[in-house]
Amino acid sequence: MTVDKPCRLLSDLVENMPIEVVGPLPSVHNFTRIARRQRETHMPDPDNPADIDLDTYLEKSELGRSSVLYDSGPFDTNRLIVIKAEDFNLLRYSGTWIMDGTFNIVPRLFEQLHTIHVDHFGGVFTVSFALLPNKTTATYDRRELSITRLLVWVFGLEWC
Numbered sequence: 001m002t003v004d005k006p007c008r009l010l011s012d013l014v015e016n017m018p019i020e021v022v023g024p025l026p027s028v029h030n031f032t033r034i035a036r037r038q039r040e041t042h043m044p045d046p047d048n049p050a051d052i053d054l055d056t057y058l059e060k061s062e063l064g065r066s067s068v069l070y071d072s073g074p075f076d077t078n079r080l081i082v083i084k085a086e087d088f089n090l091l092r093y094s095g096t097w098i099m100d101g102t103f104n105i106v107p108r109l110f111e112q113l114h115t116i117h118v119d120h121f122g123g124v125f126t127v128s129f130a131l132l133p134n135k136t137t138a139t140y141d142r143r144e145l146s147i148t149r150l151l152v153w154v155f156g157l158e159w160c
Contacts, residue, residue, distance in 0.1 A: 043046050045107040049079035049133075052109070069128065070146040078133045079109070083147050085117070087125040094118035101132075112134060114143060 007028040026034065046052050054068060070082040091097070096119040101112045117124050128147065132139050 023083060028088070034117045048110055049076060049109060050074040052079065052081075054081070070130075078134060078139065080130065080139065081123045081147070082128060082130040082143065084128050087120075088127045090118045090125055091127050091151065092115070094120050098124065109133065116147070133151050 014025060025031070031157060043134055044053045050127050054071065058067060058150075067083050067085075068081070069088075070080065072078070072080045098117040098119065099114065100117065101114045103112055106113050110131040111134050114130045115126055117126050118130040
């Protein structure tokens with residue numbers, strides 16, 4: 001089982017295949033649907049926060065276990081998970097942080113995927129994302145505090 005994007009899997013698969021073999025393969029859209037169904041079968045949404053196994057999931061992803069910046073723990077009913085992206089270090093150098101949230105793509109235990117992007121030399125880069133259990137002020141405060149503490153710890157910045 002992999003957590004790679006379906007387009008990436010298909011690209012890797014057909015890279016060295018002859019055109020006669022590639023022709024009858026499903027379209028990227030159909031391949032994506034097949035991959036989603038397989039993921040739902042083999043990696044179903046957990047029923048409670050304690051069922052989330054970050055180690056297993058992240059060891060199969062490109063991010064790896066070291067990408068977890070904050071995890072309030074499996075026994076927290078309002079579990080908050082913060083993951084750093086590849087460009088996390090850009091937080092230190094960017095004067096502009098862009099925050100966004102989406103609600104449609106999160107596992108059912110969570111209500112929002114909250115992302116932080118930075119503007120760096122004219123490009124926008126994702127530096128962190130978090131799975132939030134709800135949209136309460138307390139949850140947003142926990143998210144902000146976790147990032148602030150990590151910036152202090154990782155970069156030795158002054159507490160603001």
